[in-house]
Amino acid sequence: LKMRAERLMAGSTSVACDANNINILCETSLQRIFEYAEEIKPQIVVIDSIQTIATEDVDSSPGSITQVRECAASLLRFAKTTGTPVILIGHINKEGTLAGPKILEHIVDTVIQFEGDQHYMYRILRSIKNRFGSTSELGIYEMRQSGLRQVSNPSELLLSQDHEGLSGVAISSAIEGVRPFLVETQALVSSAAYGTPQRSATGFDGRRLNMLLAVLEKRVGFKLTQKDVFVNIAGGLRVTDLAMDLSVIAAVLSSNVDTAIEPGWCMAGEVGLSGEVRPINRIEQRISEAEKLGFTDIILPKHNISGLDTSRYHIKIHAVRKVEEALRELFG
Known part of the structure; x- marks a missing residue:
């Protein structure tokens, strides 16, 4: 994480990418994540990945249907009650669909898929589900060593x-x-x-x-x-x-x-x-x-x-x- 952050920060001139504004917590317990979030009150929370998070209220292994459903529902309640945006990252299988339980797509408000071919430098951000807007939006980005760059005119x-x-x-x-x-x-x-x-x-x-x-x-x-x-x-x-x-x-x-x-x-x-x-x-x-x-x-x-x-x-x-x-x- 440190090496990747240094590489991305070196090629970025954005003030929003200040490393001092990013807090990283290496934790898989949902209760500990909520305690830390209550302490620092973040502007946005990113969970990577939802299949590795487990809650003590459920007696099953991480990644199971019950754990993923309960953790996602708890994170949804946290987002709604505190007004904090929460991004859940889920794994994608070889067919390009969400790996693991499909119930995760029903719980969340928006499903955004980040797709691209490994042989091309372009990445596409495609909306699959959106409770707050249209799913017909499309974002095209260029993958560079310093991170992603928005392609404003993809036709060229x-x-x-x-x-x-x-x-x-x-x-x-x-x-x-x-x-x-x-x-x-x-x-x-x-x-x-x-x-x-x-x-x-x-x-x-x-x-x-x-x-x-x-x-x-x-x-x-x-x-x-x-x-x-x-x-x-x-x-x-x-x-x-x-x-x-x-x-x-x-x-x-x-x-x-x-x-x-x-x-x-x-x-x-x-x-x-x-x-x-x-x-x-x-x-x-x-x-x-x-x-x-x-x-x-x-x-x-x-x-x-x-x-x-x-x-x-x-x-x-x-x-x-x-x-x-x-x-x-x-x-x-």
């Missing part, structure tokens, strides 16, 4: 600048929470080396990828049954926005015909089973984000353009109703 970091002339790359204007940002969608289509073609997606729903490939084959006429398809969302990001559909289809087709999408083009739109491009939400935020980053053309669902004043945007807007129209705009 999620876009690689050297993909010009490369096939299989499409840019999508996505919304995660309330934040718009542009995401690079990468796809690779190759002949299947084995009998069964592979379908692999990283950062994108694999079942939705299979649906989009079926739409591309049935409605547009491109045969992909004997080809491997790999889709990756650049930057290690996991995106659930349905407006990514159009960029996934464009990237797959771009790799299939080995033709690069012209630079300066981005897109957003949900694709239906009949090949139509369905309307999406927060269209003005998506257009403004693309315009801010210097994009010249954007493809959007035609339904979203009706009633929208496009004259105040400097970016050229292409309204499409079907997937074929969008692909015609991109590839001619």
Whole structure:
């Protein structure tokens, strides 16, 4: 703890990170924690981790369902009666869910998940449950030696600048929470080396990828049954926005015909089973984000353009109703 604190303090200029304001208690007894908290009256309490805390009122080992439930309930009462914010840290298993009893999520007011890929420098703070606000918020941070740094404009970091002339790359204007940002969608289509073609997606729903490939084959006429398809969302990001559909289809087709999408083009739109491009939400935020980053053309669902004043945007807007129209705009 001391070595890590010295490393983080050396790279921080914030007054709030003054080491004299931090008190560390190496204790697993809940009663001793409450005694110490009553003595110093902290502004915030961090328990690391809730699975190691035990109370004398319960005769079971730490980490059991009874201990975790009773300790969390006691800490909740302490937070409510004293007005002190309490942060409980719980372990995450390999599947990315809370290890141990799920009852912990029902007791607390807010569940915030800190996720990220070990191969990337970015970390994402995602709200799973929130009794006091929206769960659609998203925070992106950059992991540095001196600690975490907030990424105020994630679009610039999620876009690689050297993909010009490369096939299989499409840019999508996505919304995660309330934040718009542009995401690079990468796809690779190759002949299947084995009998069964592979379908692999990283950062994108694999079942939705299979649906989009079926739409591309049935409605547009491109045969992909004997080809491997790999889709990756650049930057290690996991995106659930349905407006990514159009960029996934464009990237797959771009790799299939080995033709690069012209630079300066981005897109957003949900694709239906009949090949139509369905309307999406927060269209003005998506257009403004693309315009801010210097994009010249954007493809959007035609339904979203009706009633929208496009004259105040400097970016050229292409309204499409079907997937074929969008692909015609991109590839001619």
